[in-house]
Amino acid sequence: MSSSANPTASTAAKLSVAPMMDWTDRHCRYFHRLISREALLYTEMVTSPALVRGNALYLLEYSPEEHPVALQLGGSDPVELAQAAKLGAQAGYDEINLNCGCPSDRVQSGTFGAVLMRHPGTVVDCVKAMQDAVSVEVTAKCRIGVDDQDPEAVLPDFLDRLQRAGCRRVTIHARKAWLQGLSPKENRDIPPLDYDLVLRMRKQFPDMHLSVNGGITSLDEARAFLAQGLDGVMIGRAAYHQPWDVLGQADALWGMDPVRTREDVVALMLPYIEAHLASGGKLSQVTRHMLGLYAGRPGARKWRQVLSTEAHKPGAGPEVVEAALEAVLAEAA
Structure with missing residues (x-):
């Protein structure tokens, strides 16, 4: 089967809550959904080996009320990722997202996450295999580069390869990931943000749906990025620590009035x-x-x-x- 865009997830991606390990579990997502009816919610990253080899299908459990909800997968084996994507689609997720941005040591040892920025050919193979396995949209989340890579060269090439592979929606964390010398926590704060590069990518790839992530702390900042032409904004820690400030008025982005206190x-x-x-x-x-x-x-x-x-x-x-x-x-x- 070829991948076809899910309009619910694509529309909801105007504002999304980032996948965050140990935070965005099913209880968190249910809570967030009560605050915003429209925002796109992501699972924590689930590894394809856990689902396919470990048979840890409990990791796919969620409440129907969470829709629209996306499953983020971590992995680098196309066959295994295709199997995991199929399990996610069978579970009813609205989108399957490939993690190309997580900088943790555990992810590096498994040759996936941000290290995939060094292996765009593998990413293309993975995306194509996932698309062939499911009919829901397959998307990606990436960094602007890793370590000594030049983002000005790496990111447009990465996006071009994804676009030619049929992946039309990508969320870009506007920081490099330093796989050597920085902890995962430091990778969320220390590398400088380059929002301008992401905005340039939006103009360079007009047929793609591009969202920006990284360092965004308020709904007003999200509105500003949308006003500059980006298709979506993903917010992480601020949405978790101040959920009402970010999500309580978020439905206005879709022309909806808040219905709850x-x-x-x-x-x-x-x-x-x-x-x-x-x-x-x-x-x-x-x-x-x-x-x-x-x-x-x-x-x-x-x-x-x-x-x-x-x-x-x-x-x-x-x-x-x-x-x-x-x-x-x-x-x-």
Whole structure:
């Protein structure tokens, strides 16, 4: 089967929440979806060996309410990635994304992630194999280059190869990845951002859907990039730590009015939490993603304090969240 663009994911990519290891799990995504109906949500990176060789299909579990939701895969073997993509498509994901940007040591040892910027031929083979295996859109997320590469030469060549392979949507993290000498955390902050290069790529590849990622901290910044002609903006840590500031008004980008308050979101999380606990889960597995809901607002510290100290206790349930909300409302009154 050839890859065909999924209009839901493509439209939603105007604003997306970045795939973030240990953060954007299914509980986080469910919470984010309650705040924004339109933004595109990504899974944490799931490796193709885990799915194909490890049979870790639980990594594909999600709630139907999360749509539009994209699966990000890590890998470098075309056959294995095709199998993993097929599993993702069968699970109902709206998009399959290939990670060409993660700089972690674990990813490097597996010869995928940002190191793939050095092997564009392999990326093309992987993308083609994935496209042949699924009918949902296959996309990529990359850096502007790695180590001593010249982004001015590397990035346009990389995008050209992807475009000729039939990949029409790419998210570009506007920093190099330094695979030697910098930790994954340092790779998110130290290499300088080059937004101008990404903007030039938008003009050079008018038929591609290009999103920018890296260092974007607010919805206003996202609007500014869209106004300059980019097709989409991906926000990571800011969307996680200040979810309401980024996602609470995000639906306006699609001409939609917000329909919920923070308190509505909390109320809607309670039955989800109850179901999670009934299945054997722990309260903290959900509430750790909710700590930033009141960031910058009266009562934010009390909200975090109650959830942080009480959610880990044995037997903790929805009443902890209700108590945290009461504390917020009392302080704001």
